[in-house]
Amino acid sequence: MTDRERLNNALRLYDSELSSFKVNESEVKSQVREKAALEGRIKEWKEDIANFTAQLKELDVKIADAQAPIEQLEREWHDVQRELNAKIAQAQKTSQDINMSCDKLDTTTKAVDRYVKEKRGRRLKECNEKIEQLEEQIKDLSTELDQVRESIRLIDKEISESAASMSNLRENLRIRRLRQDIAGTQAEIHAIDLEEAAKAKRIFEEKYNIEKQKETQLQSSYAHIGGEISSLQAQLETLQSDMQDFENIAKKYRDQLIRVKMSDMANTDLEKYAKALESAIMKYHTLKMEEVNDTMRHLWNKTYQGTDIDGIKIRSDVEGGVSKRSYNYRVVMTKDNVEMDMRGRCSAGQKMLASIIIRLALADSFGQNCGILALDEPTNALDTENIDALAASLVDIINERKTSSNFQLIIITHDENFLRKLGQSDVMEYYWRVLRDSRQKSVIERHRFG
Numbered sequence: 001m002t003d004r005e006r007l008n009n010a011l012r013l014y015d016s017e018l019s020s021f022k023v024n025e026s027e028v029k030s031q032v033r034e035k036a037a038l039e040g041r042i043k044e045w046k047e048d049i050a051n052f053t054a055q056l057k058e059l060d061v062k063i064a065d066a067q068a069p070i071e072q073l074e075r076e077w078h079d080v081q082r083e084l085n086a087k088i089a090q091a092q093k094t095s096q097d098i099n100m101s102c103d104k105l106d107t108t109t110k111a112v113d114r115y116v117k118e119k120r121g122r123r124l125k126e127c128n129e130k131i132e133q134l135e136e137q138i139k140d141l142s143t144e145l146d147q148v149r150e151s152i153r154l155i156d157k158e159i160s161e162s163a164a165s166m167s168n169l170r171e172n173l174r175i176r177r178l179r180q181d182i183a184g185t186q187a188e189i190h191a192i193d194l195e196e197a198a199k200a201k202r203i204f205e206e207k208y209n210i211e212k213q214k215e216t217q218l219q220s221s222y223a224h225i226g227g228e229i230s231s232l233q234a235q236l237e238t239l240q241s242d243m244q245d246f247e248n249i250a251k252k253y254r255d256q257l258i259r260v261k262m263s264d265m266a267n268t269d270l271e272k273y274a275k276a277l278e279s280a281i282m283k284y285h286t287l288k289m290e291e292v293n294d295t296m297r298h299l300w301n302k303t304y305q306g307t308d309i310d311g312i313k314i315r316s317d318v319e320g321g322v323s324k325r326s327y328n329y330r331v332v333m334t335k336d337n338v339e340m341d342m343r344g345r346c347s348a349g350q351k352m353l354a355s356i357i358i359r360l361a362l363a364d365s366f367g368q369n370c371g372i373l374a375l376d377e378p379t380n381a382l383d384t385e386n387i388d389a390l391a392a393s394l395v396d397i398i399n400e401r402k403t404s405s406n407f408q409l410i411i412i413t414h415d416e417n418f419l420r421k422l423g424q425s426d427v428m429e430y431y432w433r434v435l436r437d438s439r440q441k442s443v444i445e446r447h448r449f450g
Helices: 003-118 121-246 249-303 348-366 384-401 416-424
Strands: 311-320 325-335 338-341 371-376 407-412 430-436 442-448
Touching: 003 121, 249 311, 249 348, 249 384, 311 348, 348 371, 348 384, 384 407, 384 416
Parallel strands: 371 407
Antiparallel strands: 311 325, 325 338, 430 442
């Protein structure tokens, strides 16, 4: 290996390292941009937390201001409750007294009745007076009883209103406690988010520092390699100048003579090689054409359901001399061992079937290392029997080649029956359908057979 080749290899190596350094530098810059974006988001989160904290403080002040009136109302309610209980007890006592007076009045009335029955006239006048007095007392007691009943009704009304007010107060207190719980939960959520953000920031800063160190090392290596490349380029220019200065004519003549002799020998060898290659190509061509025709005969007999054509072949006609040859290929059909050109003698369906079989045979013979075969609308102009036979042949081909790692068959068709025939053979599980969505955009969907 010459110095120039070593220098060129060194330059290529340094260029490769320089490219990888540039890629690493791009990755580091991308990470720096991501860090800036994360810092902006953290800043926004801190501002949101500050705003939420201020709002919570305002809510705490409002709750504290509203708590004092509520406590005052509770104390007033307890006072009213005690007064109402005292009035109710007094009214109950008065009612008991009235009931006792009524009982006494009944007793007296019964005594008067007994007196009247016994005709005790001497105390009639006193009894009448006493009755009048008792009647007055009854009227007074009835009036007082009505007043007590009215007081009881008013007290019951006040109790009902107080109960409603207390219910409202309890509901307001419950709402305020719920708001405090919500505020506390939100504060915990924000605290958790802040902790996660701080943790993510620390992790990112650690990664950023590591990548920053790598960037510094890469920049240092880049500068060092750049210096070495400059030195090597200067050395290369010096060597090239020395080579131009020290070349001699005798060596050039000897080298040129060697080239001429080698060219003559190479031309002779090339002529021999060309003849051998021509012979090998002709032999290979003959073997491949026989292989293609055998495959076509097998596929035609297996697929074609008619009886008017026994088989098809490809014939090649050689034109030109030894130095320049050309081959003209034509498709012929056989019937009772008689060959005829298919052009102008076959139907559209036969032509389509022959085209598919020829492609399959050519792919089988020449595409062993590239087993991809695409069939676009293979059932056009075919009748039902030939479509079924074509589907069966494709299934056999797939089964024969399913163990090959590089075999792939692509079929483009609008024939649902043909697709269904392929799906019933269990050689494929899914198929892809191209359609348009509501926006008239093409969409590809995968469907399962069955």
